[in-house]
Amino acid sequence: MSAQMWDVVVVGGGPAGLSGALMLGRARRRVLVIDAGEPRNRFTDAMHAVLGRDGTSPAQLLADGRAEVESYGGVIRHATVSTVEHITDGFSLTLDESGADPDAEGTVLARRLLVATGSSDDLPDIPGLGDLWGRGVATCPYCDAYEVKDARIGILATGPASVMQAQLLRQWSESIIYVTHTSAAPVGEEAAGFAARGIQVAVGPVECVLAEDSRLVGVQLDGGRRIELDAIFTIPTLAPADRTLRSLGAAIVENPVGAFVQVDATGRTSIDGVWAAGNVVNPAANVPISIGAGALAGGAINHDLVLDDIARVLARSAQ
Ligand SMILES: Cc1cc2nc3c(=O)[nH]c(=O)nc-3n(C[C@H](O)[C@H](O)[C@H](O)COP(=O)(O)OP(=O)(O)OC[C@H]3O[C@@H](n4cnc5c(N)ncnc54)[C@H](O)[C@@H]3O)c2cc1C
Incomplete structure (x- = not known):
């Protein structure tokens, strides 16, 4: 050899x-x-x-x-x-x-x-999102949700699996907002499940992710509406x-x-x-x-x- x-x-x-x-x-x-x-x-x-x-x-x-x-x-x-x-x-x-x-x-x-x-991980192409990946923007609840328990958590929807991701994150916080971005808003059983667990829905594309001193503070939707957040979970x-x-x-x-x-x-x-x-x-x-x-x-x-x-x-x- x-x-x-x-x-x-x-x-x-x-x-x-x-x-x-x-x-x-x-x-x-x-x-x-x-x-x-x-x-x-x-x-x-x-x-x-x-x-x-x-x-x-x-x-x-x-x-x-x-x-x-x-x-x-x-x-x-x-x-x-x-x-x-x-x-x-x-x-x-x-x-x-x-x-x-x-x-x-x-x-x-x-x-x-x-x-x-x-x-x-290929993230949605949203200004500011990639800069906060691993530092306020996460994907795995078991890895990162405990650190933001009871905080304002946004779910940046990327597809059908995002609905379950929102329900999972509800285990860590009562303040969950599901941002549809380019996905359809939940209807039927999914919408009922969200209502039952107090998960809010914000409809519309995200224009940019907002940060102050390199810390995530929220997202801005198309049209100018701002949503204050402490963390974002998404499925790349x-x-x-x-x-x-x-x-x-x-x-x-x-x-x-x-x-x-x-x-x-x-x-x-x-x-x-x-x-x-x-x-x-x-x-x-x-x-x-x-x-x-x-x-x-x-x-x-x-x-x-x-x-x-x-x-x-x-x-x-x-x-
Ligand atoms: C933001 C973030 C946070 C996470 N937090 C957690 C956590 O808290 N707990 C947890 O358990 N998991 C966490 N994970 C998941 C974890 O990172 C992965 O599950 C883990 O790294 C997978 O290990 P791996 O060895 O398969 O691959 P990797 O850790 O990705 O290692 C692969 C290595 O192969 C190298 N490589 C690739 N191609 C080549 C090539 N052609 N030639 C030579 N080298 C090559 C890469 O450069 C890299 O060094 C997190 C993931 C992300 C994205």
Whole structure:
């Protein structure tokens, strides 16, 4: 085997990728993590609902995770994987040199791949909204609603799922206002459900999000009406960073929020030797779920490598 052939290359060094790398490093596998350094929650200062690390900054969690991976011999490089190809007994990955360390340029080879490249959030195109993403504008009630309990919470509707998001947020505050923006106003059972729980509705497109000293203070509707708010929850379009998986021909499955690469319970894709974990394949994954999925995939990859190690020795001894 070539000296540059890693047992596993992990693409993406967020919670899922680092967790997989930790399992593999502890299993004494040669593991390389290639990370572009843009985790999905980089816009916020504190994570919540992460047992044992509640309130920790995402950057601190990843710094601690990288140190743990490195303590078992794992190597972490700051770079972007631009292409992945099949080669005999594994994969060849090309790294994008832009913005990377000089030693991260070039090509790396791997027997197995764990893709944990996460996803990004496409927010509605409203002036001021993106500036407050993770700092007053949020999507996940379980991550961010407790911090604004009893406050004035706006739901910026983006589609049918926003109705349930408003009902969920009502668990944290009596002051919920559903802003229709470009969606239809609730009717029938949905309108009755809102009335039953005191959820107000403001009809009309949002012209801009209002801030003072970088703090959210409300929204302005088309026509000039202003609504004072302490927080906005909205459901962006989730865009999985699955280009490398698709380029290898991974099978895709449709779910209610879009098309995602199909994996089994351990994260194994339809491509031999390729696993995927975290938000790249699971839109519902938060930090703990991503950590768990990475750990499962790491264990499954090691198991698969053990079977491959046995087969290689048997093939050699049969020669
Ligand atoms: C504003 C906000 C707040 C959140 N708050 C919470 C919270 O409080 N609690 C919680 O549990 N969850 C929270 N989440 C969700 C959480 O961010 C994700 O569930 C979690 O980050 C998913 O982990 P991951 O490892 O799958 O992906 P990510 O954390 O997104 O990591 C993926 C990594 O892969 C890298 N990458 C992508 N493509 C490539 C490539 N081609 N080559 C190399 N590297 C690549 C990225 O740069 C990134 O570093 C929040 C999300 C958002 C948007």
